[in-house]
Amino acid sequence: MKVADSVAFVTGANRGLGSAFVEALLERGAARVYAGTRPGHPVSDDPRVVTIPLDVTDAALVTAAAERCGDVEILINNAGIMRLDPLIAAETDEAARDEMEVNFFGTLRLCRAFAPVLARNGGGAIVNVLSVASWIAPVASGGYGASKAAAWSLTNAVRLELHEQGTLVTAVHAGFIDTEMVTRVRAPKVSPQDVVAQTLDGIERGEVEILADDESRRVKEALPRDHAELYPPLQAIWDGRRRR
Numbered sequence: 096m097k098v099a100d101s102v103a104f105v106t107g108a109n110r111g112l113g114s115a116f117v118e119a120l121l122e123r124g125a126a127r128v129y130a131g132t133r134p135g136h137p138v139s140d141d142p143r144v145v146t147i148p149l150d151v152t153d154a155a156l157v158t159a160a161a162e163r164c165g166d167v168e169i170l171i172n173n174a175g176i177m178r179l180d181p182l183i184a185a186e187t188d189e190a191a192r193d194e195m196e197v198n199f200f201g202t203l204r205l206c207r208a209f210a211p212v213l214a215r216n217g218g219g220a221i222v223n224v225l226s227v228a229s230w231i232a233p234v235a236s237g238g239y240g241a242s243k244a245a246a247w248s249l250t251n252a253v254r255l256e257l258h259e260q261g262t263l264v265t266a267v268h269a270g271f272i273d274t275e276m277v278t279r280v281r282a283p284k285v286s287p288q289d290v291v292a293q294t295l296d297g298i299e300r301g302e303v304e305i306l307a308d309d310e311s312r313r314v315k316e317a318l319p320r321d322h323a324e325l326y327p328p329l330q331a332i333w334d335g336r337r338r339r
């Protein structure tokens with residue numbers, strides 16, 4: 096899948112990783128970039144950027160976007176939310192439902208709406224922005240982890256389902272990325288530009304999984320030993336926090 100001269104659609108394109116995707120696609124010579132944003136968000140003055148009103152939880156807007164953007168070859172499912180709510184301590188299901196609605200069902204809605212578009216345009220690619228939280232539960236934001244784990248499974252299933260039409264379906268995993276989503280986090284963060292560069296290089300090579308930082312590589316490698324290696328340190332941090 097070549098990025099130069101391609102037509103891409105980015106969800107959550109107005110800030111964070113999404114705006115880095117828009118910039119990099121333009122730098123690499125994309126012919127057009129559809130920037131899916133919630134209303135009122137300007138994205139770019141570049142004439143190749145077309146802003147499309149999009150809330151990924153709104154089925155009518157998703158359908159309208161797929162109908163309007165019939166030349167899309169690369170779909171980047173980037174829009175996402177993280178509410179900082181543990182699962183048991185939360186008073187309601189609201190945060191977990193919101194995260195599932197955006198991160199899982201939003202991604203599914205976009206994949207389903209654009210699959211026929213990609214098929215008509217030669218197969219193309221779907222990029223789903225996931226997380227290290229797809230593999231290791233973030234206790235302080237349990238619903239986020241569940242939604243990213245679900246979206247990881249979705250990504251693998253959609254890849255199998257769309258194989259016949261020649262669509263590359265790629266998962267992107269990272270630990271912390273330096274965006275507004277994690278402004279309160281004091282930990283090493285990879286830059287959005289770095290994640291985007293690795294992702295676009297990866298889809299050009301036909302890769303189905305991008306591990307975009309040391310943390311995602313460390314966690315994926317340790318998954319067979321997760322209960323021995325990955326969860327005990329998290330438990331210690333969580334227990335220490337609860338005692339304070």
Ligand SMILES: NC(=O)c1ccc[n+]([C@@H]2O[C@H](COP(=O)([O-])OP(=O)(O)OC[C@H]3O[C@@H](n4cnc5c(N)ncnc54)[C@H](OP(=O)(O)O)[C@@H]3O)[C@@H](O)[C@H]2O)c1
Pocket residue numbers: 106107108109110111112113132133136149150151152172173174175176177197201224225226227268269270271272273274275276277
């Ligand atoms: N930052 C990290 O540490 C990190 C790590 C791994 C993975 N990720 C993933 O990377 C992706 C991008 O996140 P980010 O770090 O760039 O976060 P961000 O700075 O908070 O940006 C989130 C983007 O998603 C959009 N969005 C949220 N809900 C939406 C909805 N219902 N419909 C359409 N757009 C919606 C936001 O639009 P508004 O401006 O309208 O709110 C914004 O453009 C997410 O999928 C996130 O889970 C982030």
